[in-house]
Amino acid sequence: MKNLTAFTVHGTAIGSNKNIQLDEISIIADSETMRALGNFLINAADEMAQFGLEHLHLQDLVENFSHETHVDFIALNREIVEPTKG
Template identity: 50%
Template sequence: MSRLNHFSVYGVEEGGPNGVRLESVSIVGDPETIREIGAFLIKAAEEMSENGLEHLHLQDVVEGFDYEKNVDFIALNGLVVNF
């Protein structure tokens, strides 16, 4: 893997009101689900590059997204959004 540019990760505790910066992220899921999340991130990066989008939500691209069983991933364009 080549070097990464600066990035950060934020999250909201279940039922919590505010986001916090995270030191690490653990994704618990079967391999197919983790692949689909990876595919979403790749597609989100392509959309951001091509169209200058600010952000994309996983929940918006998954048919029948279940808020009780899943968490939303939000890809934010660091060239547009400052944290």
């Protein structure tokens, strides 16, 4: 794997709106879902670079998205969005 530039990961706990910075994330999913999430991130990066988008939501692209069974991924463009601290 190539070296990565600095990035941060943020999230919210179930039932909370408070944004917290995370040290790590774990994704529990089957291989098909892992590939779909990877494709979402690749496509989001391409669209942000091409169109200067601030962010994209996974929930906007998945036909059967449900907050009961899915977690929204939000890809934020670091060139536009400054990460929060803490």
